[in-house]
Amino acid sequence: MKEQAARAVLLVKAVEEADQAREVLTEDDRKYATRTARELADWDASERKAAATFPSFLEARAEQILKRLGARHPAFGTFAQRHSGAAWVLGWFLPLAGFLLGVGADRIADPEHVDLLSLPLLLIILWNVLVYVAIVVWALLPKRGERLFRSRWVRRVSVGKGGIPRRLPYSLSAAMLEFVGQWTRISMSLNAARVARALHLSAAALAVGAIVSLYSRGVLTRYSAGWESTFLDAHDVYTALSWLFGPVIALFNLQGFSAAEIATLQFGLDANAQTLADNGARWVHLYAGALILYVVVPRVSLAIPAAFRAWRLKRRFPLDLDQPYFRKLSQAAGGEAGVLRVVPYSFSVDENRSKSLESVAVEQLGDRAHLRLLAPVPYGVDAAATLHEQGSSGAPTVTALLFSMGATPEKENHGAAIDALVAEGGEGATVLLDQSALVRLDAARLRERVELWREFCIFHGAQPFVVDLLAPPDKLRESA
Numbered sequence: 001m002k003e004q005a006a007r008a009v010l011l012v013k014a015v016e017e018a019d020q021a022r023e024v025l026t027e028d029d030r031k032y033a034t035r036t037a038r039e040l041a042d043w044d045a046s047e048r049k050a051a052a053t054f055p056s057f058l059e060a061r062a063e064q065i066l067k068r069l070g071a072r073h074p075a076f077g078t079f080a081q082r083h084s085g086a087a088w089v090l091g092w093f094l095p096l097a098g099f100l101l102g103v104g105a106d107r108i109a110d111p112e113h114v115d116l117l118s119l120p121l122l123l124i125i126l127w128n129v130l131v132y133v134a135i136v137v138w139a140l141l142p143k144r145g146e147r148l149f150r151s152r153w154v155r156r157v158s159v160g161k162g163g164i165p166r167r168l169p170y171s172l173s174a175a176m177l178e179f180v181g182q183w184t185r186i187s188m189s190l191n192a193a194r195v196a197r198a199l200h201l202s203a204a205a206l207a208v209g210a211i212v213s214l215y216s217r218g219v220l221t222r223y224s225a226g227w228e229s230t231f232l233d234a235h236d237v238y239t240a241l242s243w244l245f246g247p248v249i250a251l252f253n254l255q256g257f258s259a260a261e262i263a264t265l266q267f268g269l270d271a272n273a274q275t276l277a278d279n280g281a282r283w284v285h286l287y288a289g290a291l292i293l294y295v296v297v298p299r300v301s302l303a304i305p306a307a308f309r310a311w312r313l314k315r316r317f318p319l320d321l322d323q324p325y326f327r328k329l330s331q332a333a334g335g336e337a338g339v340l341r342v343v344p345y346s347f348s349v350d351e352n353r354s355k356s357l358e359s360v361a362v363e364q365l366g367d368r369a370h371l372r373l374l375a376p377v378p379y380g381v382d383a384a385a386t387l388h389e390q391g392s393s394g395a396p397t398v399t400a401l402l403f404s405m406g407a408t409p410e411k412e413n414h415g416a417a418i419d420a421l422v423a424e425g426g427e428g429a430t431v432l433l434d435q436s437a438l439v440r441l442d443a444a445r446l447r448e449r450v451e452l453w454r455e456f457c458i459f460h461g462a463q464p465f466v467v468d469l470l471a472p473p474d475k476l477r478e479s480a
Contacts, residue, residue, distance in 0.1 A: 037061030075165035102209020223280025338365030406437030
């Protein structure tokens with residue numbers, strides 16, 4: 001699935017999950033979009049003489065829903081079609097700005113000479129060396145690098161500049177806020193690749209601009225090369241330039257220099273005027289070679305894999321289709337019926353709660369979904385081993401741990417069980433929280449207990465769903 005299609009699908013997902021009361025998107029709207037999308041996907045598949053795919057169904061369905069919502073709420077339609085503009089800024093503006101800055105940098109600093117200690121050129125090289133060191137550090141500390149990308153400007157790269165439109169139904173505004181957070185998170189890898197590509201190309205363009213400036217001025221101007229310093233003598237300058245230009249001389253087979261020659265190139269010495277005038281071209285070649293070796297080649301080498309990652313992620317966006325929302329739509333698209341495998345933890349499920357769990361399975365995975373209720377995991381028992389043993393009987397569609405919120409969450413027991421579930425099922429791990437044992441609590445204390453459990457589950461990497469397994473079917477799901 002391409003990036004724009006994934007963005008539309010995720011936005012529709014946020015709307016449908018936020019609009020539980022069917023206020024902005026009725027049940028008829030959803031059924032019509034599903035039926036139309038199935039027909040469009042089948043028609044497209046027949047045109048391509050291939051089987052219809054689930055991603056194409058999701059893309060067509062999202063398009064139908066967004067058109068309908070955009071017609072009813074123009075502000076939402078504008079938001080749905082918003083583009084961040086990052087492709088133009090990152091792809092063209094920054095590299096062009098870097099090139100122009102490189103063209104002007106050395107010209108502004110010293111328009112008449114080739115300064116052996118040219119501050120702009122040395123800063124370009126030094127800055128890039130520091131960046132290479134930072135890249136190595138980031139590679140060793142990936143989590144730190146990821147946190148550094150989580151900033152407002154990266155959010156703008158993801159969803160564009162501007163806030164949530166006002167004067168929209170509450171559920172629609174809530175959906176848009178949820179979408180912004182989710183899209184920023186799951187598009188982080190794509191936008192990080194885009195930013196890396198742009199920064200590397202801009203740095204390379206800066207160096208290329210400086211090279212172009214050196215050679216273009218040399219066509220119409222006769223360079224005089226030399227150096228001057230208050231604190232460095234000829235030996236210090238020779239040592240520094242030997243470190244800087246040694247690899248360049250060896251790689252490009254350029255003419256070298258000696259300590260005595262460096263001593264004669266100091267600005268302000270009347271005896272070396274002819275020497276200064278005759279050495280300009282050699283030092284232009286040396287600085288151009290240094291910029292190519294230390295900046296252009298490494299930066300382009302780093303930009304190529306970043307560009308490939310961005311291209312690949314844009315064409316094959318990593319949208320997780322194993323979530324319950326997509327599992328439920330898979331049935332509507334003609335897929336197999338899902339199975340909700342429920343593993344109670346230190347919790348005996350009676351007949352009434354078992355029937356309610358069947359309704360949860362339908363809500364999570366569609367009308368044809370089935371429930372498979374497994375034996376409870378005893379309190380204090382290693383949940384990892386239990387989940388692994390019970391999983392050997394077959395691969396379920398979704399595995400969910402069931403907790404009673406009458407218990408207090410404990411890291412070493414409930415937390416360990418959730419960790420085992422996450423290790424078994426990945427990021428889509430689901431936890432059902434039954435609040436039926438808390439009917440005697442007042443509303444304030446009930447909210448506190450719900451938030452306690454929700455935060456506990458999210459901390460351990462699972463998605464919590466709060467249900468009341470003794471409530472009537474229309475009030476089964478209290479919150480999510």
